[in-house]
Amino acid sequence: MTTEERVREAAVRLFAERGFHGTGIRDLAQAAGLSSATLYHYMGTKEDLLVSIMRTSLTELITQAEAIAARAANETDRLVALVEMHVQAHAEKPRETAVVDGEMRALTGDRRAEIVALRDRYEQIWQDAIVDGVQAGRLNVTEPSVARLALLEMCSGVSRWYSPDGPLKLTDLTIQYGAMALGMLGAAR
Amino acid sequence: MTTEERVREAAVRLFAERGFHGTGIRDLAQAAGLSSATLYHYMGTKEDLLVSIMRTSLTELITQAEAIAARAANETDRLVALVEMHVQAHAEKPRETAVVDGEMRALTGDRRAEIVALRDRYEQIWQDAIVDGVQAGRLNVTEPSVARLALLEMCSGVSRWYSPDGPLKLTDLTIQYGAMALGMLGAAR
Amino acid sequence: MTTEERVREAAVRLFAERGFHGTGIRDLAQAAGLSSATLYHYMGTKEDLLVSIMRTSLTELITQAEAIAARAANETDRLVALVEMHVQAHAEKPRETAVVDGEMRALTGDRRAEIVALRDRYEQIWQDAIVDGVQAGRLNVTEPSVARLALLEMCSGVSRWYSPDGPLKLTDLTIQYGAMALGMLGAAR
Amino acid sequence: MTTEERVREAAVRLFAERGFHGTGIRDLAQAAGLSSATLYHYMGTKEDLLVSIMRTSLTELITQAEAIAARAANETDRLVALVEMHVQAHAEKPRETAVVDGEMRALTGDRRAEIVALRDRYEQIWQDAIVDGVQAGRLNVTEPSVARLALLEMCSGVSRWYSPDGPLKLTDLTIQYGAMALGMLGAAR
DNA sequence: AATGAATGAGAGTTCATTCAT
DNA sequence: TATGAATGAACTCTCATTCAT
Structure with missing residues (x-):
């Protein structure tokens, strides 16, 4: 591991x-x-370091999400794949x-704008997935924006408690979250 | 408004x-x-102020949650009422x-222990509600703990984006969250 | 005890x-x-309080020392009486x-000058007692100033360790200090 | 002079x-x-600095005092040598x-305990010297502890007034203090 | 007589950052 | 590449003191 990586880590x-x-x-x-x-x-500065960490992480999420959006067989699969990817990443x-x-508020000025834009881009992918799912009749939600926010919060929370050393295997975790996501979005059974 | 309230606010x-x-x-x-x-x-100190804010807020949540747990007609109602109360508070x-x-990690020593204990007590009420719901056959979740964490994260997220001045009325918000909660917990329809 | 006394104490x-x-x-x-x-x-101010305490204490010491100097039967008695009074006070x-x-250095400006003048006046009484004793052939010291300083430091130290609840009675204490003083000043036996 | 020394000084x-x-x-x-x-x-902290200064100074005094105690020809010499060393140091x-x-009271907790222990060790060397002198019939004091306290206060006072630029040479100073010490301890003539 | 409220100044200490070596 | 040395600004908190009530 290079020194730069050690610093980053x-x-x-x-x-x-x-x-x-x-x-x-x-x-x-x-x-x-x-x-x-x-x-x-x-x-660079402490804030540069924070920005860099966030950019890397968000870019990776976006890349994966776009790949999923491009290749998903149908709207339900797409949604579940997004959930699984997001949960796995977290x-x-x-x-x-x-x-x-959690640290977006620590950013200032242009740096903040850049990262917020990335986050918005990522969220838009989810928004589209939900809207498309609803339009296709595969999902049933009152307000897509609300559903998107609720869903993302639910999935992101995983980073706060999941441990790979615990009793729950990662695959089981993602499966459960996929199921819960479909449930809360009123997916056709 | 007293000066003390101004400080607190x-x-x-x-x-x-x-x-x-x-x-x-x-x-x-x-x-x-x-x-x-x-x-x-x-x-007192800045940390004292933080503790006081947290204690007040958590105590209020616990009081309300216990009242709900005591009076709910059935396991489904109980869960929905908890969700609605939590979402409304947020x-x-x-x-x-x-x-x-978000600031529990800023606490140190005994103060942290006190607040963590309150939070744990609050989460236990939710845990019980889910477990009881599953046992009663009204909910269907693989792992109650996972469901509890996911559900709470989903609902708590509301504080980060909801605005009473926006297009969404509070009652509609709580109704939607109640519905999503039932969906994700596999409630019998 | 009046409030003012409580403050002073x-x-x-x-x-x-x-x-x-x-x-x-x-x-x-x-x-x-x-x-x-x-x-x-x-x-008044904190410093006023300090000055007042010092003034009272030093004035009392001076009064007693002057009385001793006025009435002592001979130079040896005078020296011993000063020692006993000083030790008893401490x-x-x-x-x-x-x-x-110990706190004279905390004083500033005129206040300091006033207290220093009182202390100098008190020390002069001792200086005179030693010089007179030497001239009368009752004491034998090389350098009266050195003897005065050494003697006063020795006697003042009592305040740092003596306890009336300890095994040593006050009268014994003063007697011992009187004897030590005569010894160190080379009193004729 | 290094910066560290400048700070210390x-x-x-x-x-x-x-x-x-x-x-x-x-x-x-x-x-x-x-x-x-x-x-x-x-x-480190301001208090660390104080402790360090005290430790250095006390350790040096102890080292010198122990050397004297080890090599003195007789009890009278031992006492005089201690006085001369102490006065010279001051x-x-x-x-x-x-x-x-004068600043021991500013210390807190363990730091205070450490320094007090050093001071006690130093004073014990003096106590032993006096007790031994009395037992050998070379000194005559009523209460060794009282004599020790009086003697140390007397000698320590030197730091408060002696100036190498004044009329009194250091060797004369130590000689006078040695003589006064023997006198106050009732040394056999 | 008594005090809650108020404050500018200062306490000891740490901050993120720079730079010569 | 690496770091001791350096600093202005800021940190949380306390200082001695005043004043309206």
């Missing part, structure tokens, strides 16, 4: 555990095994995703 | 908007219209609830 | 235990059973005397 | 002149020619010794 972990404002540059340096001065060879990379979901 | 707002660590004592003072020294006539007091849901 | 105790700068106005108020605002009905009022001996 | 001087609580961190920084933030590269390092003698 330390940042992901600490930002997730303590939040951006709760993490000091010295904490980061110590966790990465460097002096705080050396840290600055591997990053189960496998709980820290990265928790940072994305 | 300022804290709730800023903690919700910027997070505990992102809120300085001077920000708080300014928002409450006081000097930072005067602030300390109306609070819609009406989005800042207080967001602080409860 | 609290100040004496706290200044002695923690020092002037180590004692806060809130500590004083609490020790006197008042609010910090009420405190200011019974005193044993009976350890806090007042400790404040006088 | 500044602290010794200011703590001696104004007391620990009377010295601010910004005073310290200015006296050392640093910003207050930079100060913290060279010390004359040559008046600030360090004044801090040791």
